[in-house]
Amino acid sequence: MELAQTPRARSLSVLVVDDNDVDVDVTTENLHAAWPGPVRVTRARDGAEAARSLERETFDVCLLDYHLGAESGIDVLRAARARGTDIPVVMLTADADHDVDVAASAAGADDYLDKCRSSPVILERAIRYAMSHRRGVRELREQNLELARVNLELERLDREKNVLLGMAAHDLRNPIGIVQSYAELLATSPELAGTEAAEILETMRRSCAHMTAMIDDLLDVSTIASGTLLLERRPCDLAEVVRGVVAQHTAMADAKKIVLELTCLPVPPVRIDPARFEQVMANLIANALKYSHAGTRVIVRVAPRGEDRVLVSVSDQGIGIAAEFLPRLFRPFERAQRAGTSGEKSTGLGLAIAQRVVEAHGGTIEVSSRSGEGSTFTVVLPVGGDADRVALSP
Ligand SMILES: Nc1ncnc2c1ncn2[C@@H]1O[C@H](COP(=O)(O)OP(=O)(O)OP(=O)(O)O)[C@@H](O)[C@H]1O
Ligand SMILES: [Mg+2]
Numbered sequence: 001m002e003l004a005q006t007p008r009a010r011s012l013s014v015l016v017v018d019d020n021d022v023d024v025d026v027t028t029e030n031l032h033a034a035w036p037g038p039v040r041v042t043r044a045r046d047g048a049e050a051a052r053s054l055e056r057e058t059f060d061v062c063l064l065d066y067h068l069g070a071e072s073g074i075d076v077l078r079a080a081r082a083r084g085t086d087i088p089v090v091m092l093t094a095d096a097d098h099d100v101d102v103a104a105s106a107a108g109a110d111d112y113l114d115k116c117r118s119s120p121v122i123l124e125r126a127i128r129y130a131m132s133h134r135r136g137v138r139e140l141r142e143q144n145l146e147l148a149r150v151n152l153e154l155e156r157l158d159r160e161k162n163v164l165l166g167m168a169a170h171d172l173r174n175p176i177g178i179v180q181s182y183a184e185l186l187a188t189s190p191e192l193a194g195t196e197a198a199e200i201l202e203t204m205r206r207s208c209a210h211m212t213a214m215i216d217d218l219l220d221v222s223t224i225a226s227g228t229l230l231l232e233r234r235p236c237d238l239a240e241v242v243r244g245v246v247a248q249h250t251a252m253a254d255a256k257k258i259v260l261e262l263t264c265l266p267v268p269p270v271r272i273d274p275a276r277f278e279q280v281m282a283n284l285i286a287n288a289l290k291y292s293h294a295g296t297r298v299i300v301r302v303a304p305r306g307e308d309r310v311l312v313s314v315s316d317q318g319i320g321i322a323a324e325f326l327p328r329l330f331r332p333f334e335r336a337q338r339a340g341t342s343g344e345k346s347t348g349l350g351l352a353i354a355q356r357v358v359e360a361h362g363g364t365i366e367v368s369s370r371s372g373e374g375s376t377f378t379v380v381l382p383v384g385g386d387a388d389r390v391a392l393s394p
């Protein structure tokens with residue numbers, strides 16, 4: 001075991017706060033007798049003088065008298081600690097009293113010494129003890145600060161995980177709805193020919209694969225540890241991704257007697273996380289279907305926008321959005337939320353998630369809408385870029 005280096009090996013600077021000249025002389029003598037290294041004594045007669053000295057220079061220890069004329073050493077100490085003075089303090093008193101001892105340590109004294117019983121050996125020991133006690137107090141304070149910091153970080157991760165969970169639960173609803181509507185179609189249409197049934201089963205299989213991927217993402221150890229979803233972006237054929245999502249929603253459109261169309265102009269590859277971007281498109285298309293009546297059309301368009309961007313838009317002829325709701329549309333759980341035309345549920349999360357994902361792709365999402373006439377949501381993405389990973393922080 002390594003022996004800790006004792007402060008005896010070095011010089012000592014002491015602030016003696018005492019109004020009694022004789023006492024100061026005795027204390028100074030004891031200090032010189034007990035401490036083998038050089039001792040420098042600075043004297044203060046009262047609290048104000050002590051405060052000035054403490055402000056001006058640093059001391060190894062403060063020997064503080066309990067009776068400072070009209071002042072109490074305890075008040076002086078309390079005020080000094082309140083100002084952030086972190087020096088080891090030994091409280092000295094001529095009339096040893098248990099209550100004073102307790103009050104002194106509550107005020108921040110590191111040790112307490114009865115002047116009458118003091119000797120060089122006892123004083124030296126008290127100083128050493130006070131220094132080591134103060135070191136312990138400082139370490140404890142630092143550990144507490146570190147604990148508070150870790151706690152804050154844990155609370156942040158916990159909040160972010162809740163948001164991620166909420167997002168995943170929300171986005172699982174779409175593929176479940178798709179599987180459900182196709183399953184109903186299969187169950188109620190025994191006349192469906194082999195190829196058609198095979199296509200439906202394939203769409204159901206893809207929806208299930210999508211859900212599994214989402215759950216895998218969520219259970220991914222790094223997601224759990226960091227509270228952050230990673231987008232795995234790579235150059236993709238946007239039209240193909242959008243076509244897949246449109247196909248998944250045809251049963252839903254058919255059930256509401258809405259025509260769902262896709263028009264694609266040739267566009268250069270864009271860097272997206274296909275699974276995440278499918279969620280964005282699913283949210284927009286599901287909204288268009290949800291807020292439209294039978295006999296209307298929903299048109300999904302993929303087209304270039306200028307030289308270096310690509311747009312995807314979803315237009316409907318549905319109920320539209322009142323002008324006053326437009327500025328708040330992308331905020332989570334906004335009051336703009338309304339049930340769908342067939343009573344579909346509404347949590348008001350879809351657009352908030354879509355915006356976050358689109359922005360993590362370096363893109364924008366905008367809406368134009370008129371109440372009663374329909375809405376168009378437009379996503380614009382930059383073209384090009386190599387495969388990479390970016391965080392989708394909640
Ligand atoms: N195509 C649309 N036509 C009319 N209103 C829309 C359309 N898309 C969104 N809205 C309005 O914006 C609100 C927010 O949409 P958002 O997708 O964020 O949530 P939601 O559809 O209500 O619920 P969910 O969380 O299930 O998606 C909706 O409640 C609705 O009032
Ligand atoms: Mg929605």
